[in-house]
Amino acid sequence: MAEYKLQGLSCANCAREMEEQIQKLENGKEARILFNSSKLVIPDGVPMDRVQKILAGDGAAIVAPAAGGGGVHSHAHDHSHHGHTHGHQHGPSIKLLIGMSAVLFLAALLFGSHVNQTTVIPLYLLAAIISGYQTFIKGLKNLFSLKFNIDTLMTISLVGAFCIGQWREGTFVAILFGINEYLEGLGMEKARKSMESLLEVAPKEAVLLINGEEQIVSIESLKAGDTVLVKAGQKIPSDGIIIEGISSVDEAAITGESMPLTKQKGDAVYGGSLNHDGLLKVQLEKAYQDSSLAKILHLVEEAQETKTPTEQFINRFARYYTPIIMVIAAMVILIPPLFMGGDWHTWIYQGLAVLIVGCPCALIISSPIAIVSGITRNARNGILVKGGIYLEQLGKLDIIAFDKTGTLTKGEPVVEDIKIYDDTFFSIAASVEKSSSHPLAKAVLKKALEEHQAVLLEPENVTVIPGQGVRATINGGEYFIGNEKGIDSAILSKSNKQDIQELKSRGYTLVAAASNEKVLGLFGIADEIRRESKGMLDNLHKLGIKETVMLTGDHQKTAEKVSSTIGIHEYFAELLPDEKVEKVRALTKSGKTAMVGDGINDAPALAAADIGIAMGKGTDSAIETADIVLMQDHLGKLPAAISLSKKVNRVIKLNIGLALGLKVAALLLTIPGLLTLWIAILSDMGATILVTLISLTVLIETKKAGPIQATAIHRPDTAR
Incomplete structure (x- = not known):
């Protein structure tokens, strides 16, 4: 498959017709014209001379090859062209021609009442020719080949109008048609340029370090393992790890994060991120075409061209609309004079007017501009929507199911409650846990050191007891840190037992510190709820989402606590992955359902839903698994995405109503x-x-979205 950038492509209906003609050529069955991104995708072996002839017939032309390769976009943009495809007329020239026609038309109007009609007819004719000669030429060609599109209909109408002496109105129609097509092209060009500016975030060159020497190379030549130097103001060429330096890095292109983040040695960085101030040495982990940014840009560009059910219906409708209008026009011309005594001149005129109403362009363009605009807006906000179909469905959701850990919660355990029975509690707990890498141990250590300034001691004979905790000797005394299973029941007082039950009833994971003689204290630990979760759910309910559900493999009490805290409608706890899938499938029977997960171990549930929405700050698995990705790993943007989708759906419905309504109103005037x-x-x-x-x-x-602190996802195993 070869891919080419086109210029002069601004009529959706013409693009569809050209695509059909190219598909009839030898080996051309899989050929596609991507109207939204103004590109031609064509199989090998198709005769290009004939392809170019078909394109030229509608005023389009190949500008240059469009680079593919997983999202490397080096577009050759045509910045001068804003008009319709007809006549290869570029921006300034088509405006000049329309202006000249308008001047001649006004001159004919002014002199018409003072001179003989035969004097002003050439002015009208010249004005019509200047603004529409390309349309006439193509219309005549189409007429001889029995191809009926807007050019054919306009040609018949204008020639017919001149034949019955309607010089003034025929010329006025020709000028208005030129203005109409110019504006039609201008709107699509605006949407395309918005998308193209988004794609321009990809870096073009990089400073490669070879044996300590700097060498400027194209990003396409970089490979995993290369070391690059990124100076202040430059873009990071691909995903990698900082091996030297510290700087403020803007990741808005990938995650939508509005505030720069401080990055230093050991931190991961994304290709396309902007290095603000420091000098960074980065070891690349991926070639650019495999980077997160390349995948995102490739998917965003592909997303423009996926046809929604609405668009597919409009395209099918347009195929029959013009022939139907032609039949109506013939009936208007013939029936009144033949059967009702009508005047032939009057009804021929009416029939010609009906033919002009047969243009389906406004109807066909009712969807593409809105879809491209919606995908672009979301991408700028760090929300990757993989196709127009998902954008449309997002605005029709009834139910949203959420995974808990790493989605509604941060996936990072934090100490939320403490029971203290001895002054040595924090010091002993921190000393035993300081060498452990377990997530619960880290939560205990953080609490003891940061909030209670615990004094660290050196533990000896440290022994890990699987499923229970850790034993160690400190200053000759034996201590245990872990769950209540590892504590001798004989040392548990009535107060200890009551506190343990209370913490567990509130959904906390319990970590106790004890000597051989007594319990020193208790930690109540929970997976920290994302601060945006509650507000996000409130906004979803206000947007009309009928049901929100939490699906988790965690304990019933933990699920109940999270559910009541954030205000979710319903929850299901202690679910295995296959049980999550069953729940999602059951929910889809009640309405259009989305599943929101972290994109790693929620893949089956994401696939089972009508729409899979993944959390994941640029992670490959999230990008590949879901239909929609919240690139900033932040739930707060989900309501905005749904709201925008609803707006796009409203706009498309309104557009279809206006396009058809104005035409129906015009047709009714024939009665x-x-x-x-x-x-x-x-x-x-x-x-x-x-x-x-x-x-x-x-x-x-x-x-504008405010600054948001994005947090990396972790899924700790809470069993001790």
């Missing part, structure tokens, strides 16, 4: 015989302008 050529073209022009402007409102940022 009393009031439809005119200029009303017909204005109905299409009005629809196109409204559809384009309304779609572009999706790009408008209504509220």
Whole structure:
């Protein structure tokens, strides 16, 4: 497959027709014209001379090969072209031609009442030719090959109008048609440029270190294991680890994080991140084309071209719409004069006006601009939506199921309650736990040192007891740190037992410190709830999500505590992975369901849902597993994504209603015989302008996201 960047592609209906013609060529069955990104994807063996001829027939042309390779985008953009495909007319020239036509038209109007009509007819004719000669040429070609598109319909209408002496209206229609197509192209170009500016975040070059010497190379030549130097103001070329230096790094391109993060030796960095101030030496872990940014950009660009069910319906409808309009136009021309005594001149005029209403362009463009704008807005906000179909479905969700650990919670245990029975409690606990790598030990050590300034002692004879905890000797005394199973029941007082039950009933994991004679104290530990979880759920409920559910493998009491704290509707605890899948499948029977997980061990449940939404700060597994990825690892942005999706769906419905409504209104004017050529073209022009402007409102940022602290995901094993 070869991929080419196109210029002059601004009519969705024309793109569809060209694609169908190319697919009929030898080996061309799999050929595609990607209208939203203005690209041609074509199999090997297709005769390119014939492809270029088909493209030229509609004013499009190949600019340059579009680089592929997993997201390396070196586009050759055509910045001068903003008009419609017709006539290879570039931005300034099409505006100049329309301007010249308008001047000639006004001159004809002004002189028309003072001179003989035969004098002003050449002015009208010249004005019409200047603004629409390419349309006429293609329309005539189409007519001879029985291909009926907007060019054919306009040509028949304008030639017919001139034949029955409607010079003024015919010329006015030609000028309005040119303006309409220019504006149609301008709207799509705006959406494309927004997407292209997003894709431009990819770095182009890197400073490679070879035997201590700096060498500037293209990022495509870099490979895993290379060491690069990243100076202040430069972009990090690919994912890697800092081996020297400290700096403030902006990761907005990957995660949407609005605030730069301080990075130093040992920290991971993403390709495409901007190094703000320091000098960094980075060892690459991936070639650029395998990096998180490359995958994201590749998926975002592909996402533009996935057709939603609505778009597929519109495209099918458009195939039949124009032929139906032609039949209606023939009936309008023939029935009143033949059977109702109507005037032929009047009803031919009405029929020609009906033909202009047959242009499906406004209808076809009702969806693409809104979809591209929605995907772009989400990507800028750190939300990767892998296709228009998922963007559409996101706005139709009824139920959202959440994994608990690493999703609603941080996946990092923290001490939330303490019971102290002896002054040595913190010192003994910290001293025994200081050498342990267990997540619960780290939580205990952090609490004891940071909040209680525990004095560390040197433990001896440290012994790990699987499933219970750790025993050690300190200053000749024997101590135990772990769960209650490792404590001799004989030393448990009534107060100890009551406190243990109380902590467990509140859903805490218990860590006790004890000597051979008594219990020194108790830690109540829980997986820390993300600070955004409660507000996120409140916002989801306000957006109309009918049901929120938590699915977890954790204890019933822990699940109950988290559920009541954050205000989730329902929870299911102690679930195995296959049981999560069953729950998700059951939920999908009640309504459109999304599953939100960490993208690593929740993959089966994500796949079972209508939409899989993964947490994961640029992690490969999250990017590959889910339909939608919250790149910043932050739930707070989920309501914004759903709200934007709902807006896109509303915009598309409104656009379809306007496009069809204005045309139906124009057609109804034929009943009393009031439809005119200029009303017909204005109905299409009005629809196109409204559809384009309304779609572009999706790009408008209504509220900037505030700074958010992203936290890495950990899934600790809480058994001691």
